[in-house]
Amino acid sequence: MTGAPSESHAAYVALExxxxxxxxxxxxxxxxLARELHPDLDGAAYGLLALLEDAGPLRASDLVARLGLDKSTVSRQVASLVDLGLVDRAADPEDGRAQVLSPSAEGSARLSRIRSARRARWESDLAGWPADDVATLAALLGRLNRIGDAREAESKEPPPDR
Incomplete structure (x- = not known):
């Protein structure tokens, strides 16, 4: 590319x-937020607990796939959440050999309090924004996340036979 960067290029630089x-x-x-859930909790475990609350119960393998984390990392975080009483393990109703994970009553209650406070903070931070702008931002971020989800799924597909 010669000369000045294009306007489009500058927009992507700003976006990055x-x-x-x-x-x-x-x-x-x-x-x-993880420390607010429990002082001994790792930061990444907050997202794991939130996912279990939103989409659970899930197997550990589902968490690995959805979060794109290493199996050992998820295993360590799950063990910590279980040890702290924030997540429960139960037999998978579809396969008794496997376990599913879900937030404990205590985990759900703590997460709900933190999420309420976080939403209040977003409402305060964006109080000067028109509601349509907030909705547009949410829609655009959702669209970007769906692209990321598709790309992640694509990268996990086996290569085609040649």
């Missing part, structure tokens, strides 16, 4: 910068 900042803040917030 802003998403990077958002992700760094998100990791810091998740670590803080």
């Amino acid at each position: 910068r802003e998403i990077g900042l958002l992700l760094r803040r998100s990791r810091a917030i998740s670590a803080r």
Whole structure:
């Protein structure tokens, strides 16, 4: 590319910068929220508990697939959540040899309190935004996440036979 970068290129550079900042803040917030759930909880475990609340009960293998994390990382986080009384294990009704995970009553209650406080913070931070802008932001982020989900699923497909 010669000369000045195109307007489109500059937009992608700005997008990368802003998403990077958002992700760094998100990791810091998740670590803080995890400590609010329990002082001994790892930051990544917050997202795992939230996923179980939203989509559970799930097997550990489902968590690995949905979160794109290493099996040993998920196993360690699940063990921590179970040990702290925030997640329960039960026999999988479809396969008694396997286990499914779901938030315990205590885990759900703690997560609900934190999510309420987090939503209140979003409402405060975006109070000056028109409701349509907030809805548009949510829709665009959802669209971006679906692209990421599709790309993640694509990367896990076996290569075609040649």
